[in-house]
Amino acid sequence: MLQQVGGGFGMLGLAGLFAQQAAAGSETLSSAVPHFPAKAKRVIFLFMSGGPSQIDTFDPKPHLQKYDGQRPAGTDIRTERKTGGILASNVKFAPAGESGLMFSELFPELSKHADDMAIINSMHTDFPNHAPALCMMNLGTLTPTRPSMGSWLTYGLGTENKDLPGYLALCPGYPVVGPKLWGNGFLPGEFQGTYIDTKQATPEAMIPHLRNSELSAMVQKEQLELISAINRQHLTNRSRQMDLESRITTMELAYRMQFEAMQAFDISRETESTREAYGPGKFAESCLLARRLTEHGVRMVQVYYGNGQPWDTHANHLEKNAKLCGDIDRPIAQLLTDLKNRGLLEETLVVWGGEFGRTPTSEGGSGRDHNPFGFSMWMAGGGVKGGVRHGATDEFGFRAVHDKVHVHDLHATILHLMGIDHQKLTYEYSGRNFRLTDVHGHVVKNIIA
Numbered sequence: 001m002l003q004q005v006g007g008g009f010g011m012l013g014l015a016g017l018f019a020q021q022a023a024a025g026s027e028t029l030s031s032a033v034p035h036f037p038a039k040a041k042r043v044i045f046l047f048m049s050g051g052p053s054q055i056d057t058f059d060p061k062p063h064l065q066k067y068d069g070q071r072p073a074g075t076d077i078r079t080e081r082k083t084g085g086i087l088a089s090n091v092k093f094a095p096a097g098e099s100g101l102m103f104s105e106l107f108p109e110l111s112k113h114a115d116d117m118a119i120i121n122s123m124h125t126d127f128p129n130h131a132p133a134l135c136m137m138n139l140g141t142l143t144p145t146r147p148s149m150g151s152w153l154t155y156g157l158g159t160e161n162k163d164l165p166g167y168l169a170l171c172p173g174y175p176v177v178g179p180k181l182w183g184n185g186f187l188p189g190e191f192q193g194t195y196i197d198t199k200q201a202t203p204e205a206m207i208p209h210l211r212n213s214e215l216s217a218m219v220q221k222e223q224l225e226l227i228s229a230i231n232r233q234h235l236t237n238r239s240r241q242m243d244l245e246s247r248i249t250t251m252e253l254a255y256r257m258q259f260e261a262m263q264a265f266d267i268s269r270e271t272e273s274t275r276e277a278y279g280p281g282k283f284a285e286s287c288l289l290a291r292r293l294t295e296h297g298v299r300m301v302q303v304y305y306g307n308g309q310p311w312d313t314h315a316n317h318l319e320k321n322a323k324l325c326g327d328i329d330r331p332i333a334q335l336l337t338d339l340k341n342r343g344l345l346e347e348t349l350v351v352w353g354g355e356f357g358r359t360p361t362s363e364g365g366s367g368r369d370h371n372p373f374g375f376s377m378w379m380a381g382g383g384v385k386g387g388v389r390h391g392a393t394d395e396f397g398f399r400a401v402h403d404k405v406h407v408h409d410l411h412a413t414i415l416h417l418m419g420i421d422h423q424k425l426t427y428e429y430s431g432r433n434f435r436l437t438d439v440h441g442h443v444v445k446n447i448i449a
Contacts, residue, residue, distance in 0.1 A: 034157060034419025039383020039449070040349040041160070043153065043414065044290050045302045046332060047137075048324075049175040050130070050311030053089075053358035053368055054376035055397040056321050059121045060093035060102050063395045064360055075361050075396050079369045080128040081314070086396065087362035090318050099387025106325035109333035115387040116336060116345070118447035119378045122391025122400035125356055125407050128370045130176045130309055133355035136407050140436045144180035147427075149411060150300040151184045151191040152436045153418060156425045160297030163260035165194035165253065167300045168293060172199040172282045173307025182302065186429040189246025190253075193302070196265075198286050203265035211258055220258075224251060264296040265289065277334045282306075284331035291338050294348055311354055314367040336380060349382025349417055360396045374400035377410065383417045385449040405444055412441035417448065 055061050067075075068088035075086060096103040097114030125136050132142040139146045147155070150167035159166030169182040182193025196206050204211065212220055231248045238244065267275065267288050278284040283305050290301040305311070305328060313320045332352070339345040357375025358368035374393035380386065391403035412422040415436065422441050426433040 035421045038419025040417045041347040043300045043349045046352045047304050048311045048354040050309030051354045051356045052311045056089045056091045057104050058119050058376040061397045064088040081369045083361035083363050107329045109329045113336045117378050117380045118384045118388045120390045121376050122404045123375045124400045125372045128372045134177050137355045138181040147185035147187045148182050150193050155191045167193040169193045169302045170196045170198050170286045171304035188242045190249040279330040287331040287335040317368045345381040350380045353377030390446050408437045408440035409442050413444045416443045
């Protein structure tokens with residue numbers, strides 16, 4: 001009956017419940033069965049907080065040179081701040097790979113993976129300010145009250161490694177909005193993303209109190225078993241006490257992490273040549289760490305570039321954009337190379353993008369303002385059709401005009417690649433069934449292999 005009701009998600013939910021209850025005593029925590037055969041098992045979301053410019057990265061617009069400094073019809077669009085005439089891009093584009101996808105010259109290494117990537121040039125969202133746009137991209141809504149995409153994924157699919165969190169957010173500091181972007185909302189607490197501060201590279205620095213300096217592992221286990229037994233006895237007369245259930249699960253996971261995390265988070269275990277291939281910097285270290293965590297079965301790893309909103313280039317855009325692109329080119333290219341060489345790319349979905357794009361018109365003469373009307377993102381691996389470009393913006397790169405893709409559509413597509421029907425992964429709260437895509441969303445079938 002459970003397999004038939006709700007397209008099989010009754011059985012999926014039951015499997016998740018059994019997994020939670022058995023986590024403490026079982027040798028393995030198997031993931032739940034997806035709604036249909038999945039093309040991807042895991043997600044790495046490379047998030048460029050602040051909003052990268054589509055017209056200086058993946059969406060070339062020759063018209064910008066022709067109208068530099070002017071404000072032709074089609075660019076007189078109200079934006080968050082007042083903008084002037086066209087600010088031409090100083091970036092040259094060239095075809096890459098057998099597919100001939102156009103790539104910015106700022107991505108000499110990443111362009112070598114053109115045939116693995118599907119570039120979406122027709123993204124659009126609902127609001128031009130950072131906080132609501134960040135919430136939309138991460139939570140599927142404009143306010144920080146709903147579960148994050150990673151929480152929905154772990155709720156629906158469980159984890160492949162009972163000794164590590166199923167969802168990790170890596171950031172050297174905090175993006176705007178902060179922990180709500182990887183929060184569990186109204187889902188049980190065990191599905192909340194675990195924040196890792198990547199300012200330091202050692203496991204002990206990234207995960208405070210990872211080791212217990214006072215008690216041995218055996219004593220800790222005895223203590224944990226006693227506390228868990230008391231908590232579970234307390235829980236028997238208090239059905240659906242999600243906070244208590246989550247606390248029990250979290251304590252058990254924290255104990256197990258002492259051993260698994262020391263190995264998984266230690267990038268010093270990589271060869272010197274591997275570390276050098278990723279290049280210097282915190283983002284490079286995070287990309288390498290993301291690959292290691294993926295190998296250890298973490299369901300979703302979200303890698304934030306920098307603290308705050310570094311891609312928010314309201315002034316000196318052309319110079320800042322060149323530096324930002326230079327920082328990410330080598331690490332991301334090496335991440336894709338590593339995943340491919342290790343046979344992981346086929347089952348790992350890599351997603352790149354920010355909360356919105358930037359205007360082709362200038363702000364203050366040298367900057368670009370926020371642009372929610374049309375921007376670019378890309379995906380690779382995990383069942384994505386490589387070497388394709390989906391959708392288009394207008395001749396200036398301001399508005400999505402062809403095969404438009406809303407954030408809800410992006411989420412529906414990611415869930416689809418993970419084997420989930422976005423309309424059927426729901427959670428009842430406050431008298432209604434909620435889902436990541438709310439009442440919207442269409443799978444972008446053109447980019448699926």
